Amino acid sequence: MPVLPGAEPYRHEGGEVGVLLCHGFTGSPQSLRPWATHHAAHGLTVSLPLLPGHGTRWQDMQLTTWQDWYAEVDRELRLLRERCRVVCVAGLSMGGALALRLAARHGDAVAGVVVVNPVNRMHGPAAYALPVVRHLVRSVKGITDDIAKPGPTEGGYDRVPLHAAHSLRNFLRLVDGELPQVTQPLLLLRSARDHVVSPADPVRVLSRVSSTDVTEVVLEQSYHVATLDHDADRIFEESLAFIGRLAPSVGKEGTAAVG
Template identity: 35%
Template sequence: MIEQYPVLPGAGSFFFKGNETGILISHGFVGTPQSVRYLGEYLASEGFTVYGVRLRGHGTHYEDMERCSYQDWIKSLEEGYNFLQKHCRDIFVIGQSMGGTLTLNLSQKYKNIKGIMLINAAINSIPPMERYKNNYTLRFVDEGEPDIKAKNVHEITYLKAPVRSIQQLFALMAETRDKLPIVTCPVLAFRSEEDHVVPPENTNYILSSIQSDIKEVIHLYNSYHVASMDNDKEFIAEQCSLFIDKLLSNVTTSIK
């Protein structure tokens, strides 16, 4: 899929070269790497190599997004993973919202991923979008304001969402749901207790369906759906760093 529009200012992917531990980060539906950039910058400051990927059809124009299938988004994240493999020995993946769905999908395919972190991942229900699952008359719908509790936060996002893309999102969720029982890597899941897009029960479903020996949940009480930009963003970044360090130290200990 060739995009026909240029990338919006500030919406491009980002890469910070650090040590041999790589962290791949995916934004969510209609979002851009800008929504997870704080997280990326924090982890880079901790010495990690970080790549925030821009999913195809995102960060340009919603007409580009309309031409994408969910396989294009899967491929975008896989390309990011392959890029990081050239620079790093160990790779972790973080996903916000649909990025969390893609992260789960990726982790069942690449078993050498050391661990994944999910931020309000979507897997079985998105109430505001349910009405469009079988709608073949509308082309675009208004997106509304991003679901962020903090004041004066600007997210680069589309003002409209293609109905076809919403349907592709639900198809991605269905495929990933079927694969959850073969996810075995360590998982840290962040769950906003007040989320007006993806109900917190999505996180419960994920954790009850995967087969990981290590699976943790952290409840967020001061952020809405786009938690990576919200009041808990620093806390999320800190917890991700601690989770990664803990897993790396366990690997080191087991080698000894």
């Protein structure tokens, strides 16, 4: 299937400091592209992959699992590590969960973690019914474009494939168990009003990680897809400053100059 316009992966060859950006469940790189191009313009090497089953049609996602999505970002991280001296991982929603698992599994190979409205678990009775319901109902209404700002769209699916949702539920339980293995500096940005991820999820993440260098930022003007919302510039600036603190060479000529 052809990739939907705007859902294409994005890569930029910059300096020796790299960042891997992970998009969310049923979303696409379109939701993070402005973030990616902002960091590229400041000299970073950037990788923003398209997760398997995403960016085409929701039926394609029915054939994928969390193992496929994680394998893609794991591969991209390894490629960045070959290219860069310092690598940070970042993500939105499920992409935040992917980034946290990368940090837990790769240890010192990941210098820092940035998560925006990270999902930690599925809440409510529907989540517990998934193991059975997914065999009876193929999909439900989508969860995309929770954005306060008029105009932007994240290029996500208008349906949630339930086989994939069941796999996501299993993945989130796995990641929650691995959060204590996250020791890297962590920047967590969360929206004051999020209609997709429960307010309990970022709180759970902060309570479970072992990181001692933790910064929490509340985004007052944005909904779930904050990377396309009113607070997008703040996300870009805060994350660039965070990466710059971990890798002081960012922005200096000859190290992370624009390529």
